[in-house]
Amino acid sequence: MKTFLKEATVLSVFDFHNGEKIFLGEMLFGIVHSDHTYRFPAGQRIITSLIQLQNNFEFITKSDNCYVTEDKPESFELRLSEFVVMRHLLLSPAEVIEAREKLEREDAKRLH
Numbered sequence: 001m002k003t004f005l006k007e008a009t010v011l012s013v014f015d016f017h018n019g020e021k022i023f024l025g026e027m028l029f030g031i032v033h034s035d036h037t038y039r040f041p042a043g044q045r046i047i048t049s050l051i052q053l054q055n056n057f058e059f060i061t062k063s064d065n066c067y068v069t070e071d072k073p074e075s076f077e078l079r080l081s082e083f084v085v086m087r088h089l090l091l092s093p094a095e096v097i098e099a100r101e102k103l104e105r106e107d108a109k110r111l112h
Contacts, residue, residue, distance in 0.1 A: 001037045001066065002058075003046075005030030008069035009093050011047070015080040024080060025050045028059055028067055029093065037065070045090045 008030035015022045028048040032040040040046055050062040057069045076093040078086065086096050 002068050003035045003037055003040060003065065004033040004068050004070075005046070006033045006070050007031050007092075008067075008073035009076050010051070010073045011083065011086075011093070012075065012077045013080055013083045014077060027051060027083075028061070028069075028073065029076075029086075030067070030069065030073070033070070045092065047087050047090070 005028065008028055011027045011029050013024045013027070015024055027050060030046060032042055032044045032046060034042060048059070048061045048063075048065065048067055051059050052062050053060040057071065057073075059067045059069070061067065074093070076096075078093075078096060082096055082100065085091065085099075086093075091099070
């Protein structure tokens with residue numbers, strides 16, 4: 001039983017502690033193309049649990065689900081705080097970048 005994704009991205013999540021970048025794990029973001037598990041409707045955005053295994057375009061997650069991507073997924077690094085917001089609102093990586101840039105512009109205005 002597999003879930004097939006399009007526009008997939010591997011999300012690498014990091015946190016920072018005492019100036020050190022700490023890798024927390026990788027998840028998969030994508031849009032459901034079809035789902036043999038009947039959990040997701042076509043067109044729904046999803047973020048998986050942690051990726052445990054990858055074989056070409058097939059990913060097995062910590063929750064033992066199998067996801068297949070159309071082609072090689074993009075890669076995207078983000079902070080834990082960004083990931084929490086992304087997961088809650090089901091934002092795309094492009095929307096996270098847009099929000100990140102907006103916050104940076106607002107911070108720059110406050111500093112000047």
